[in-house]
Amino acid sequence: MTRNFPIAKNLYSFFTETGALSRFAGRFFKELFSRPFEFREFLRQCYQMGNKSLLLVGVTGFILGLVFTLQSRPTLEEFGASSWIPNMISISIVREIGPVIIALICAGRIGSSIGAELGSMKVTEQIDAMEVSGTNPFKFLVVTRILAATLMLPLLILFGDFIALIGSALVENIKGQVSFTLYFNQVFDALGFRDLLPATGKSFFFGFAIGLVGCFKGYNSSKGTAGVGRASNSAVVYTSMLLFIIDFIAVFLTELIYGT
Amino acid sequence: MKDENTYTSINKRKAVIRIKNLQKQFGDTVVLNNFNLEMYEDENLVLMGKSGSGKSVMIKCLVGLMEPDSGKIEVLNKDITKLERTEMDELRAEIGFLFQGSALYDSMTVRENLEFPLRHHTKRMNIKNTNKLVLEALESVGLAKTIDLMPEELSGGMQRRIALARALILKPKIILYDEPTTGLDPITAKEIIQLMTNIQKKYKTSSLIITHDVDCARVISDRMILLLEGTNYAEGTFKELSTSEDPKIQAFFK
Numbered sequence: 001m002t003r004n005f006p007i008a009k010n011l012y013s014f015f016t017e018t019g020a021l022s023r024f025a026g027r028f029f030k031e032l033f034s035r036p037f038e039f040r041e042f043l044r045q046c047y048q049m050g051n052k053s054l055l056l057v058g059v060t061g062f063i064l065g066l067v068f069t070l071q072s073r074p075t076l077e078e079f080g081a082s083s084w085i086p087n088m089i090s091i092s093i094v095r096e097i098g099p100v101i102i103a104l105i106c107a108g109r110i111g112s113s114i115g116a117e118l119g120s121m122k123v124t125e126q127i128d129a130m131e132v133s134g135t136n137p138f139k140f141l142v143v144t145r146i147l148a149a150t151l152m153l154p155l156l157i158l159f160g161d162f163i164a165l166i167g168s169a170l171v172e173n174i175k176g177q178v179s180f181t182l183y184f185n186q187v188f189d190a191l192g193f194r195d196l197l198p199a200t201g202k203s204f205f206f207g208f209a210i211g212l213v214g215c216f217k218g219y220n221s222s223k224g225t226a227g228v229g230r231a232s233n234s235a236v237v238y239t240s241m242l243l244f245i246i247d248f249i250a251v252f253l254t255e256l257i258y259g260t
Numbered sequence: 261m262k263d264e265n266t267y268t269s270i271n272k273r274k275a276v277i278r279i280k281n282l283q284k285q286f287g288d289t290v291v292l293n294n295f296n297l298e299m300y301e302d303e304n305l306v307l308m309g310k311s312g313s314g315k316s317v318m319i320k321c322l323v324g325l326m327e328p329d330s331g332k333i334e335v336l337n338k339d340i341t342k343l344e345r346t347e348m349d350e351l352r353a354e355i356g357f358l359f360q361g362s363a364l365y366d367s368m369t370v371r372e373n374l375e376f377p378l379r380h381h382t383k384r385m386n387i388k389n390t391n392k393l394v395l396e397a398l399e400s401v402g403l404a405k406t407i408d409l410m411p412e413e414l415s416g417g418m419q420r421r422i423a424l425a426r427a428l429i430l431k432p433k434i435i436l437y438d439e440p441t442t443g444l445d446p447i448t449a450k451e452i453i454q455l456m457t458n459i460q461k462k463y464k465t466s467s468l469i470i471t472h473d474v475d476c477a478r479v480i481s482d483r484m485i486l487l488l489e490g491t492n493y494a495e496g497t498f499k500e501l502s503t504s505e506d507p508k509i510q511a512f513f514k
Contacts, residue, residue, distance in 0.1 A: 036380075117367075120366075121365075124361055124363060124366075125359045125360070126363050126364075126365055126366070128320075128325050128359070128363065129357070129359055129363035129364075130365075130376075131324075131325060132323050132325065132352055132355070132357045133352065133377040133380065133426075134352045134353055134380050134381055135349075135376070135377075135380045136345070136349075
């Protein structure tokens with residue numbers, strides 16, 4: 001029936017995919033608390049995702065802070081409000097721009113790499129080999145990767161935010177003769193728990209989404225090299241969309257809890 | 261080449277694999293249709309069939325990678341369709357599997373590839389014992405020097421040997437070979453066949469070999485089953501089948 005109605009077909013495949021993703025997430029939580037715990041592989045994944053993303057996140061964060069301050073400065077100067085730059089930049093970066101931009105960068109770096117790695121393992125029967133050798137591949141490959149992404153993303157985002165503020169402070173130091181001490185004093189005055197807590201909370205969900213979709217796409221990729229490419233590509237596309245949905249929900253909940 | 265007396269004596273041995281009326285289909289395509297098989301202790305059984313005849317599906321059902329639609333599969337007297345996950349994992353320790361494309365874990369070194377099944381099956385094993393087993397398995401395939409190399413640094417033939425060492429490391433009672441010589445040059449293929457023969461003698465394993473390589477079947481088989489359209493069309497020794505006048509059987513040996 002769906003053949004004659006493209007919209008119905010798309011809706012059908014969307015709900016089928018969402019259902020399969022939900023079952024995959026359910027299996028993750030079921031396997032998460034069952035023995036054996038693949039601790040060594042989990043640490044290896046933390047290193048792969050965390051340590052190896054530091055440079056990318058650092059450079060992105062630095063440029064983000066630099067450009068954001070350079071672009072905002074002329075407008076604020078017009079209103080004589082340039083002394084508010086540290087407050088404005090720090091709140092924007094910590095609450096919203098930092099987490100979203102760094103999560104998007106990580107969706108590209110981590111999500112695609114998980115999708116491609118698991119996809120190629122499936123195509124070359126490495127996942128079957130694991131199963132045959134008596135190891136639960138879901139626990140070894142999927143649980144460790146989702147957990148590592150969930151825990152590493154908040155750390156990467158905090159690191160990226162800090163580097164972005166250094167970039168911003170550098171511009172202020174050069175253009176506005178504001179010392180680093182004064183800049184960071186203002187930053188810490190402006191920031192409160194209501195900025196840090198929701199931002200850190202949502203970054204756990206960002207990490208979970210990146211790990212989950214990357215693993216789902218890779219683990220269920222179809223046969224052949226084209227399937228690996230599709231798994232990697234769709235992992236990034238779906239994760240990016242999911243990040244904005246999570247961000248919207250997080251902002252909505254923050255507003256509900258803390259008010260305006 | 262094994263003679264017919266071997267075949268007669270084999271039938272008196274204990275069956276290690278017993279498949280009855282195995283049925284598997286994908287959509288409307290019937291892949292396995294009432295397939296039956298019995299493999300005995302210390303036997304080299306070759307399963308021959310053209311591409312798409314259901315050989316790989318059968319072997320995947322045998323190790324629980326695929327679920328059959330109906331039928332009974334007994335491995336070492338255990339009905340695998342009724343086993344829990346942990347029981348199945350324990351049984352898998354008794355089965356070595358050589359994949360068609362070797363299926364080495366490409367993010368791990370040769371040592372880590374071989375240690376992988378050990379880590380999950382021998383919880384109390386110490387590093388010294390692990391090293392000993394890894395070296396022993398590598399020496400049995402003549403590649404002890406590759407221990408710290410990555411799979412990508414090895415040739416196709418070497419990768420196949422390492423995969424064989426990994427299949428052997430738990431000293432399984434049964435080894436399943438999925439197209440062991442496919443994709444290899446004739447000389448390397450002969451080396452692999454020789455290695456399989458040596459391993460069978462040394463470890464006293466029962467081997468189920470899926471192949472369409474006639475040379476491989478001639479050298480290694482005690483008995484052969486020809487798979488045609490999802491069912492076992494003919495059974496016998498290499499000599500019996502290769503001299504058959506049935507044109508459908510002859511097509512396998514041309």
